[in-house]
Amino acid sequence: MDTIFALSSGAPPAGIAVVRISGPEASAALAGLAGRLPAPRHATAATLRRSDGSELDRALVIWLPGPGTATGEDVAELHLHGGRAVVAAVENALAAIPGLRHAEPGEFTRRAFANGRIDLSEAEGLADLLAAETEQQRRAALAVAGGALSRQVDRWRERVLALSAAVEAVLDFGDEDDVGELPGDFVHGVSALADEIAAWLARPPAERLRDGVRVVLAGPPNAGKSSLFNALLETDAAIVTDIPGTTRDTLERPVAVDGTPLVLVDTAGVRAKTSDPIEAMGIARAEAEFAQADIVLWLGPEGEGPAGAFEIDAKIDTQAGRKSAPFAAVSASTGEGIARLWAYIVREARAVLPVPGEVALNRRQREVLEVAIDELRDGFLSDPLIVAERLRIVRHQFDRITGRASTEDMLDALFGRFCIGK
Ligand SMILES: Nc1nc2c(ncn2[C@@H]2O[C@H](COP(=O)(O)OP(=O)(O)OP(=O)(O)O)[C@@H](O)[C@H]2O)c(=O)[nH]1
Ligand SMILES: [K+]
Ligand SMILES: [Mg+2]
Numbered sequence: 001m002d003t004i005f006a007l008s009s010g011a012p013p014a015g016i017a018v019v020r021i022s023g024p025e026a027s028a029a030l031a032g033l034a035g036r037l038p039a040p041r042h043a044t045a046a047t048l049r050r051s052d053g054s055e056l057d058r059a060l061v062i063w064l065p066g067p068g069t070a071t072g073e074d075v076a077e078l079h080l081h082g083g084r085a086v087v088a089a090v091e092n093a094l095a096a097i098p099g100l101r102h103a104e105p106g107e108f109t110r111r112a113f114a115n116g117r118i119d120l121s122e123a124e125g126l127a128d129l130l131a132a133e134t135e136q137q138r139r140a141a142l143a144v145a146g147g148a149l150s151r152q153v154d155r156w157r158e159r160v161l162a163l164s165a166a167v168e169a170v171l172d173f174g175d176e177d178d179v180g181e182l183p184g185d186f187v188h189g190v191s192a193l194a195d196e197i198a199a200w201l202a203r204p205p206a207e208r209l210r211d212g213v214r215v216v217l218a219g220p221p222n223a224g225k226s227s228l229f230n231a232l233l234e235t236d237a238a239i240v241t242d243i244p245g246t247t248r249d250t251l252e253r254p255v256a257v258d259g260t261p262l263v264l265v266d267t268a269g270v271r272a273k274t275s276d277p278i279e280a281m282g283i284a285r286a287e288a289e290f291a292q293a294d295i296v297l298w299l300g301p302e303g304e305g306p307a308g309a310f311e312i313d314a315k316i317d318t319q320a321g322r323k324s325a326p327f328a329a330v331s332a333s334t335g336e337g338i339a340r341l342w343a344y345i346v347r348e349a350r351a352v353l354p355v356p357g358e359v360a361l362n363r364r365q366r367e368v369l370e371v372a373i374d375e376l377r378d379g380f381l382s383d384p385l386i387v388a389e390r391l392r393i394v395r396h397q398f399d400r401i402t403g404r405a406s407t408e409d410m411l412d413a414l415f416g417r418f419c420i421g422k
Helices: 026-034 084-095 107-114 120-131 135-145 148-173 184-201 207-211 225-233 277-292 338-352 363-379 384-402 408-415
Strands: 003-007 016-022 044-049 055-064 075-081 100-102 213-218 251-257 260-266 295-298 310-313 327-329
Touching: 003 026, 003 084, 003 107, 016 026, 016 084, 016 107, 026 044, 026 055, 026 075, 026 084, 055 084, 075 084, 084 100, 107 120, 107 408, 120 135, 120 148, 120 363, 120 384, 120 408, 135 148, 135 207, 135 260, 148 184, 148 384, 184 363, 207 260, 213 225, 213 277, 213 338, 225 251, 225 260, 225 338, 251 338, 260 338, 295 338, 310 338, 327 338, 363 384
Parallel strands: 003 100, 213 260, 213 295, 295 310, 310 327
Antiparallel strands: 003 016, 016 075, 044 055, 055 075, 251 260
C-alpha cells in the first residue's frame, strides 16, 4: 500500500496550508521532516527540514497513529505557512521519500471507505457537504454524512433478515411436496416495510437542493417581467426597455434566499402573433420554461397564465390592482411588495424541497430502493422458495446503498467527485 500525501486545505496563498500524509510510511515521513516523531494526537511545533538539513518551514505537526483516524491508516498532518512556495517545497520533499506519492482525487476518503471508517452513503453525504452552497444543502448533507441514512438502511436490513429467517423456518420444516405456509404476520411485515420505503421514495429528491427551485417569470410583452427580475435580484442583469419583445433568450440566475436554493428565470413575453422569427424562438423557449418550472409568476391578465401560475399585479405604482386573491401586488419601480413576494416564493419553494434536517435520497439511492420495493410488493404472493430469493435481492439492494456491495465503477464515479486532498 502506497503512502499518499496532498494539500488538503484550499489553494495557496492562505493563512495556513494543511498537508496530509496517510499510509504505512506516514510516521517515517513525519519523523524525517520534523527530526523526530511527536507525541500522538498533540499539535507540536517543529522545524521541517529536507534530508540535507536545509530548512523548509516552521510548522505545527500532528501525528495520528491508525486505525482510529479519518482514513483508518497512520496519518500525519503538517500545518504549514500557506504560501505557494512553502507548499511546493514540502510537497517536493515528500515526493522524494520512497513509498510516498501524490494522492488521487478523493483517495483519502476512498481509503476511509475501504477501511470501514465510513460507508458509501456517508461518503456521498461528505461529497455533498463539500459542494454545499446553501444552508439547506449543508444541513441535508451533514445528516447523510453523519450516517442518518446508513442507520435507517441498517434498520430495514435487520427487518429483512428477520423476515428471511421466518421463510427459512417454513422451508426447513416443510417436506418436499408441501413447504408449508408463511405466517400471517409475515405478509404484514413485508407490506409494512414496502410502505415505509415507499414513503421515503415519495420525499422530494436530494437533487432538488442542488439544482434549486425554478421560479419562472411569465407574461405578455412589456408586462414588467425583466424589471421584476432585476428588482427581485437587486441587479440590472436583464435588459429593460419600453419596446415589447425586448427579452428573447431566457435569463436565469441562481439565488439563495433564507438558505433556500432558487433559480429565478426571466422569459420572453408571450403573444399569439409575431412576425419576428427571433421573438418566436424566444416564445418557444419561454413555453419550455413554463413546463419545467416549479413556480410560475404570471404578470399577465387574470386567469390567462399557465396552469397553477401565481398571479402578479405588476406596476402598481401606475395602475390599480384588479386581481382577485391569491396574488401579489408589486412595483419594480418603487420596490413595493417585493419583500412580500420573496416571502411567498420561499414558502412555496420549501414545499417542493426536502424537509430541512430530514434525509433526502439521491438518484442512485432511489433507483436501488425502487428495485427493493418491487421485490417486496411481489414477494409475498409467491411460494416460500421464491420469497426467500426476493428477500435476498432486497438485502443486496440495501448493501448497495451502504456499499457493502459495490462495484469499482461506482466507487470511481463517487470518489472522483472529490477534490485532491479529500
Ligand atoms: N411605472 C412602472 N413601470 C414599470 C414597472 N415595471 C416595468 N415598467 C416599465 O415597463 C416597460 C416594460 O418593462 P420590461 O421589464 O422590459 O417588461 P418585460 O415584461 O420584460 O417585457 P418583454 O421582455 O419585452 O416581454 C419598461 O418601460 C419598464 O420601465 C413598474 O413597476 N412601474
Ligand atoms: K420590454
Ligand atoms: Mg423582458
